Amino acid sequence: MGKMLRRRFMQCAAASAAVAPAIAAAETYPARAVRVIVPFAPGGQTDVIARLLSHNLAEHFGQQFYVENKPGAGGNIGTGLAAQAPADGYTLLFTDGTSFVVNPTLYEKVPYDPFKDFQPVSLAVTTTQVLVVHSELPANTVSELVALAKAKPGSYSIASPGVGTPGHLTGELFKIAAGVDLQHVPFGGAGPAINSTVAGHTPIAFGSPASTVPQIAGGMLRALAVASKTRLAALPDVPSMPEAGYPDVECDAWVGCVASAAVPKNIVALLHAEMAKAVLLPDVKERLNKLGFEPFAPSLDDAVIRIRSESEKWTRLIRATGMKAG
DSSP states (O other), X not given: OOHHHHHXXXXXXXXXXXXXXXXXXXXXXXXXXXXXXXXXXXXXHHHHHHXXXXXXXXXXXXXXXXXXXXXXXXXXXXHHHHHHSXXXXXXXXXXXXXXXXXXXXXXXXXXOOTTTTEEEEEEEEEEOOEEEEEXXXXXXXXXXXXXXXXXXXXXXXXXXXXXXXXXXXXXXXXXXXXXXXXXXXXXXXXXXXXXXXXXXXXXXXXXXHHHHHHHHHTTSEEEXXXXXXXXXXXXXXXXXXXXXXXXXOOOOEEEEEEEETTSOHHHHHHHHHHHHHHTTSHHHHHHHHHTXXXXXXXXXXXXXXHHHHHHHHHXXXXXXXXXXXX
């Protein structure tokens, strides 16, 4: 065997040796239970999607995909835990796109880098935010709410799941567009924020369809608008923000799954393919639509583009408002 041929043989052998463990890992994955971290409190949109898809993954793979809620610091605590986990595919992070990409700008220090420490697995669904008010607040339209707030600047409070969350950022867009002074009250998750609005302690909120639709249906909250270009199938009688006169108040956000950047690509591809199929199953899609979600699941390359685009959008808002946290 000539030197050149021998060199090529050794290079191929080395490449095969490097790839073999990853192939073997994908063929046996998952061989044990998979931890699914949700960096927010139970009851919010991320929690709903994580539990729905974890159930589907468990049924498909025959292994448990168990959800752990690790709320705090706008998602930083749970996201930091996921960043520190072994890169073997046995720890996944479900998150919303907004807090995932804006926190590094919003906070002085976070325990992760969304682009260096993680890779997308599936941007499973898109959703928006719903402007809701307590049932006894004398406002049945966005214009009536704006008039109420302008009549008493600073007198009304608006709840959010925390600084930098989709509800908070959409609220800031609304305050700028409508020229109103509302007192922001952050909570430790969507559930507590919406519960406070239901109780009337914070009479205004932007919340995900997952956390607001049941309360709207029960008459405990009144929906004034959805922060999207078009109406939601789950709330067909509620106008969009453009219809209400505020086209700049838009939150077209994703909720999905990411994993450590070092997880083998074939494991990521395996999970991506299964989640993409799951959100299009008729029963899953119907449930998603009822909760105000739309199946999304772009390719992994398109997911990276989407993440960077949203990072740029919300970073501009944060810098324009001087928003800070932690």
